[in-house]
Each structure stands twice: as structure tokens, then as C-alpha cells.
Amino acid sequence: MPQNRQRLHIGLKQTLSMIGPYIGGRLRAQVRAVALIVLYMVLFQLLVLGVPIEGAAVITGGIIVVTIGLAFFLEGLLIGIMPLGELCGVRLPEKTTLVPILLFAFVLGVGATLAEPAIGFLKGAGETVTAWQAPLLFALLTRYSSLLVAAIGAGVGLAVALAMARFLYNWSIKPILFAIVPLLLLLTGAAWLDPDLRHIVGLAWDSGAVTTGPVTVPLVLALGIGISRITGRADRPLSGLGVVALASALPILTVLLLGFALRPVVPAPMNRADFLIAAERPDVAGLFPNRDWERGYVLSKLGPQRSLPLFGNDRSALDSFVAKMERDRSLVYGIFGSESSFSAWLASSFSSGERAGFRTDGGLTAGGSPSPTSLDLSETFVGNLGVSLKAILPLCLLLFLTLAVFLRERIERWDEILFGVMIALLGMFLFNIGMELGLARLGNETGGSLPASFTEIQVGGQREVIRNFDPSVVQTAIDANGHASRFFYLGRGTSFRALPFEPRDFDPQTREYAFFPLRGPLFGYGLTGFLVVLLFAFLMGYGATVAEPSLSALGITLEEITVGIFKRKLLVRTVAIGVGTGMAFGFAKVIWHIPLLWLLVPSYGLLLLMTALSTEEFVTIAWDSAGVTTGPVTVPLVLATGLAVSQKVGAVDGFGILALASVFPAITVLAVGLFITQRQSRLLVPAEE
Numbered sequence: 001m002p003q004n005r006q007r008l009h010i011g012l013k014q015t016l017s018m019i020g021p022y023i024g025g026r027l028r029a030q031v032r033a034v035a036l037i038v039l040y041m042v043l044f045q046l047l048v049l050g051v052p053i054e055g056a057a058v059i060t061g062g063i064i065v066v067t068i069g070l071a072f073f074l075e076g077l078l079i080g081i082m083p084l085g086e087l088c089g090v091r092l093p094e095k096t097t098l099v100p101i102l103l104f105a106f107v108l109g110v111g112a113t114l115a116e117p118a119i120g121f122l123k124g125a126g127e128t129v130t131a132w133q134a135p136l137l138f139a140l141l142t143r144y145s146s147l148l149v150a151a152i153g154a155g156v157g158l159a160v161a162l163a164m165a166r167f168l169y170n171w172s173i174k175p176i177l178f179a180i181v182p183l184l185l186l187l188t189g190a191a192w193l194d195p196d197l198r199h200i201v202g203l204a205w206d207s208g209a210v211t212t213g214p215v216t217v218p219l220v221l222a223l224g225i226g227i228s229r230i231t232g233r234a235d236r237p238l239s240g241l242g243v244v245a246l247a248s249a250l251p252i253l254t255v256l257l258l259g260f261a262l263r264p265v266v267p268a269p270m271n272r273a274d275f276l277i278a279a280e281r282p283d284v285a286g287l288f289p290n291r292d293w294e295r296g297y298v299l300s301k302l303g304p305q306r307s308l309p310l311f312g313n314d315r316s317a318l319d320s321f322v323a324k325m326e327r328d329r330s331l332v333y334g335i336f337g338s339e340s341s342f343s344a345w346l347a348s349s350f351s352s353g354e355r356a357g358f359r360t361d362g363g364l365t366a367g368g369s370p371s372p373t374s375l376d377l378s379e380t381f382v383g384n385l386g387v388s389l390k391a392i393l394p395l396c397l398l399l400f401l402t403l404a405v406f407l408r409e410r411i412e413r414w415d416e417i418l419f420g421v422m423i424a425l426l427g428m429f430l431f432n433i434g435m436e437l438g439l440a441r442l443g444n445e446t447g448g449s450l451p452a453s454f455t456e457i458q459v460g461g462q463r464e465v466i467r468n469f470d471p472s473v474v475q476t477a478i479d480a481n482g483h484a485s486r487f488f489y490l491g492r493g494t495s496f497r498a499l500p501f502e503p504r505d506f507d508p509q510t511r512e513y514a515f516f517p518l519r520g521p522l523f524g525y526g527l528t529g530f531l532v533v534l535l536f537a538f539l540m541g542y543g544a545t546v547a548e549p550s551l552s553a554l555g556i557t558l559e560e561i562t563v564g565i566f567k568r569k570l571l572v573r574t575v576a577i578g579v580g581t582g583m584a585f586g587f588a589k590v591i592w593h594i595p596l597l598w599l600l601v602p603s604y605g606l607l608l609l610m611t612a613l614s615t616e617e618f619v620t621i622a623w624d625s626a627g628v629t630t631g632p633v634t635v636p637l638v639l640a641t642g643l644a645v646s647q648k649v650g651a652v653d654g655f656g657i658l659a660l661a662s663v664f665p666a667i668t669v670l671a672v673g674l675f676i677t678q679r680q681s682r683l684l685v686p687a688e689e
Contacts, residue, residue: 062438073427080420155251202655443640454529578665586657
């Protein structure tokens with residue numbers, strides 16, 4: 001007879017006492033993953049560079065939100081999305097044929113890429129690129145950013161489909177790598193011959209590192225393991241591995257192909273003067289949504305005086321447009337990102353009297369400082385909510401329809417899965433907000449201050465004011481080309497420093513002169529300052545890798561394969577050394593303007609040679625370990641830092657750091673693997689004799 005079921009009523013206090021330790025454990029895990037690299041960057045900037053962090057309260061709040069958001073997102077992924085992916089991985093091979101499996105794998109790869117937390121950061125990187133120096137790169141990151149994300153997703157989709165075919169037919173990964181990598185290097189060499197295509201090479205190779213995050217890797221591994229079970233290979237330690245390597249390589253191919261396709265509709269690189277003259281041309285104007293955005297972009301990059309040709313050398317037309325920007329908040333947000341950035345630009349470009357003339361009833365004070373409004377916050381919330389919905393819901397809908405409609409599989413515990421999806425959505429929403437307010441700003445802060453180690457830079461956000469300024473102290477200097485410039489000496493104790501004089505920064509009514517102080521070189525103009533930056537990059541890569549939890553899981557697999565000879569800790573340290581070395585080379589590339597091709601070809605040539613000499617087990621582990629190190633926290637921080645450094649040193653772009661941070665760990669793992677293999681062979685010889 002059926003037993004009577006009684007409901008157990010649990011109060012709020014008892015509920016919290018049960019789930020509190022669980023939530024606390026999840027949060028502590030994310031704090032460990034985030035705190036090490038963030039604390040390192042903060043301490044380096046404060047103690048080594050001696051530069052205070054601007055907006056420290058906002059950055060701190062953003063990092064806290066990132067930590068909470070990442071914990072929610074991963075928990076929702078585990079509860080709601082992963083069970084759907086695992087069920088698809090098991091049931092698809094049982095109920096369908098090869099073509100539907102490969103089609104599903106492709107669509108899953110695309111959907112998982114769109115849901116990656118770090119993919120959204122690429123869309124915000126366009127503001128660091130100068131449109132006339134690298135028009136194609138600028139267009140890919142701004143006007144055609146949706147096409148860029150679609151190309152990256154298509155690359156991952158192809159990679160997942162190829163990996164599933166490999167699992168079904170038990171293909172070796174070596175021939176696949178020997179086919180793909182030389183093709184990528186050949187296309188990269190062809191792109192390098194074109195002045196415009198050359199600038200997308202770093203973006204393309206970095207795209208492979210952005211895709212292998214906390215969504216893509218678990219889902220495709222679940223699908224691969226499910227197929228391995230059907231084919232009878234699920235008990236092998238390498239079941240499901242190799243997907244990360246392919247998912248890191250094929251997006252490079254699709255982004256390069258997209259660049260070749262868009263090249264005819266984008267203007268060639270040009271100097272600033274030619275760009276301003278050609279601003280009316282359809283190909284140049286096509287880089288921007290409309291004429292107002294084009295004018296606002298040029299003003300933000302060049303300032304009022306050098307932007308005058310775009311306004312017919314009519315200062316009144318320029319002033320009218322600035323006043324229009326002050327009224328049009330959507331234009332301000334689209335060009336400057338926030339009202340505070342627009343306010344800072346106004347303060348650095350116009351005198352207080354001029355800024356007072358631009359003032360309207362909503363927005364800025366007469367002094368140009370941002371008044372507290374909720375508009376920026378609401379824009380941030382609404383924008384990131386839309387991004388989160390577009391990322392999570394299509395992926396969940398794909399998995400649900402595949403199970404319910406195509407496979408006719410009953411989904412159990414649907415309420416738990418729905419709860420997990422909602423948690424994942426909330427987590428991504430919080431993560432995106434925290435990335436915008438915390439991680440990206442911290443990366444910009446530290447990256448913008450790093451060049452002070454070896455050169456003199458302007459320290460942004462620390463505007464100083466000289467009261468009772470006397471214009472008669474201003475002097476004139478002339479250079480070897482006959483160009484005159486004005487300057488004055490500023491006393492600091494017993495030392496004096498020459499500073500450039502900008503008439504717009506002097507207010508004759510208040511007799512105040514405002515300027516951004518210069519800092520550096522902290523370690524002189526010699527090699528020491530450069531070595532400090534390279535050491536910073538190495539330690540940053542090493543620390544971020546040691547804290548990566550997915551790498552530890554990969555180390556356990558390798559320890560099983562080698563019967564304890566290749567320890568988990570040894571793999572973690574080997575990969576960390578490789579990532580740190582790659583990041584050091586990446587920062588050297590940005591600082592010294594080293595062509596990325598010169599670093600990619602030798603690195604991948606060496607890697608292919610070592611791949612040919614290594615066993616299948618070590619090859620899959622090595623190539624996969626290069627992908628799992630670039631997590632959702634590392635990618636935004638590294639990209640933001642590299643892009644900020646590139647702006648300070650005058651490089652066209654700061655991409656390529658993640659690409660080098662991916663190839664060097666594969667080299668170090670294979671190097672250790674070859675050493676261990678030879679050692680094993682020497683130990684086995686006496687026993688055979």
C-alpha cells in the first residue's frame with residue numbers, strides 16, 4: 001500500500017544553515033581564482049610603479065561583483081546547462097547517425113561560444129584602435145563586431161564537429177594538427193603582405209584563446225565523452241580530450257577568412273590628415289554608424305584643434321557639435337562609453353569657460369565634472385542584461401529542443417534545470433557588469449601605468465592645478481625641423497621639470513592652469529625598466545595559471561597516464577612557466593613593435609617538430625593545456641592591460657599576447673614530456689635485457 005508522504009517544513013534559519021556552507025565554499029573557490037591575479041596587479045601598481053588607482057572604489061566593487069557573478073554562473077552551468085549537454089552527448093549517438101551528430105556539434109560550438117563570458121570583451125576593444133591606422137581591425141571590433149563573434153563561433157563549431165568525428169572514428173590528433181597549423185601560418189603570412197590585413201593577425205590568433213572558457217570546454221567534453229561511451233572508449237583516460245586544441249585553432253582560420261572577405265569594402269591604412277580629408281568617402285564613412293559618430297570619434301581621438309578640418313575649419317561648428325554631444329546621451333555613451341569618460345575628455349580639451357558654454361540642464365556641471373546621475377548605471381544594466389539573455393537563452397533553447405523534439409527524450413528535474421539556467425543568467429549578468437566596472441578598468445589602469453617603468457608618460461586621472469599662474473613664465477623652444485613649442489618650468493622642492501604649455505588649459509579669469517603630471521622613467525631609460533615590465537608579465541601569467549582549477553583537473557589525468565611519473569603539480573608549474581614566458585614575449589612584442597609573425601612562425605615550427613616526436617597522449621595533453629589556461633578572468637585582464645600598454649607606447653594594437661601565452665605552455669609541456677619519455681625508456685632497457 002502506498003505510504004503517506006508528509007512535507008517537512010524547514011524555516012529560513014535552518015535553510016541558511018544548510019546551504020550557507022555550500023555557497024561559502026563556492027564563493028571561496030572563485031575568490032581564490034580571482035584574488036591572486038587582481039591582488040598582484042594592484043600591489044604592483046601601488047608599490048612598484050607608485051601610481052594610485054583611479055576610481056579604486058568602483059574597481060573594487062566591480063571585482064566583488066565579478067567574483068559573485070562567476071560563482072553564480074558556474075553553479076548555474078553545473079545545475080542547469082551541463083545536465084542537458086551531458087544527456088545530449090549520451091543520447092545522440094544512440095538515436096541518430098553521423099550527420100545529425102556533426103550538425104548538432106557545430107551548432108553547439110557556436111552557441112557555447114556566444115555564451116562565453118570573455119567573448120563580450122572583444123566588442124569593447126575597438127575603442128583602443130585608431131581607425132586610420134588599422135581600418136579593418138577597427139571595423140571588425142566596432143561596425144562588424146557581430147560578424148566577428150559569428151566567425152569565432154563558426155570556428156568553434158567546426159572544431160567541435162571535427163572532434164566528434166575524430167572520436168567516432170578514433171583518428172589521431174597529430175595529422176589533424178599537421179594539416180591545420182601550417183594552413184594557419186600560410187594564411188597569416190599572406191595576410192602579413194597586406195598593410196591592412198596585417199593588423200588583424202593578432203586579433204585572429206587571440207580569438208582562439210578567448211573561446212576555450214568555462215562554457216565551451218565542459219559542454220564539448222561532455223559530448224565527446226558521451227560519444228566515447230558508445231564507441232567503447234569511455235574508459236580511456238584521454239576520452240574527450242583534444243577538443244580544446246581544435247577549438248583554439250579553427251577560430252583563427254575563420255577570423256582570418258572574414259578579414260580577407262571584408263578587406264575590399266574597407267579603406268586602406270592612411271595618415272591622419274588623409275583620413276580627415278577622405279572622411280566624406282563612402283568607404284571611410286562606412287566605418288561608423290553615422291556622421292555624428294564619425295565626428296565624435298575623431299574628436300575623442302584628436303581633440304578639438306586637430307579635428308577642425310572635419311568641421312570645415314569652423315570652430316563654431318565644432319563647438320555646436322560638442323554641445324550636441326552634451327545633450328545626446330546615446331551618442332556620448334556610444335563614443336566614450338560613459339558620461340564620466342566624456343567629462344574627463346571635456347576637462348582635458350576645453351577651458352572651464354568653454355565647458356560652461358556647453359552646459360545644459362542635464363549632465364555636467366560648469367566645471368566639467370560629472371554630476372551624479374543614474375543614467376550610466378541604467379545603461380550598463382540594460383546593455384549587459386541584453387547581452388546575457390542573448391548568450392544564455394539560445395544555447396539552452398538548442399539543448400532543450402534537441403532533447404524534447406529531435407530525440408524525444410523526457411527531461412527529468414526540469415524545475416531544477418530551470419533554476420540552474422536562471423542562476424547562470426544572473427551570474428553572467430553580474431559578471432559582465434563587474435568586468436566592465438572592475439576587470440577592464442583595472443587592466444587599463446595597470447597597463448596605462450606600466451610604461452612609466454622605462455619612459456615618461458602622462459598619468460591620467462591625476463589632473464593637477466597651478467593657482468595664480470603667470471603666463472609670462474612660459475618660454476618657447478624649437479626643434480631641429482623648426483617647429484616651435486611652448487613650455488614652462490615647474491618646481492618640486494629643489495628640482496625643476498619642464499612641462500608643455502597648452503593655452504586651452506589656462507583659465508585667465510581664475511588664473512588657474514590645469515595639467516596632467518608626467519611620470520617616469522622610474523628605472524631609467526636603460527634596460528632595467530623594460531625588464532621590470534617583462535617580469536611583471538611573466539609573474540602575471542604564472543600566477544593566473546597556478547590558480548586555474550581546470551588545469552589541476554587535467555594534471556590528474558596526466559598523472560594517471562604516466563603512472564605517477566608526471567605529477568599534477570609538475571604539469572601546473574610547467575604550464576604556468578609556459579604561460580608566463582609567452583606573456584613576457586607578448587609584452588615585448590607590444591613595447592618594441594616586434595612583428596607578431598616573427599614570433600608565431602618559429603614558435604609553432606618548434607611546436608610541430610616536438611609534436612612529431614611526442615606520443616599521442618602527451619600531444620593531446622600539451623595542446624589542450626594551452627587552451628584551458630585562458631579563463632574568464634585572465635582574458636579580460638590580459639587584453640585590457642596589453643591594449644592599454646599599446647596605447648601608451650604608440651603601437652597600432654595590443655593583440656597577440658594571448659596567442660603567445662597559448663603556444664609556449666604547449667612547448668614546455670612537450671619538452672618535459674619528451675624528457676620523461678626518454679627517462680622511461682632508459683629505465684625499461686635493463687629489464688628487457
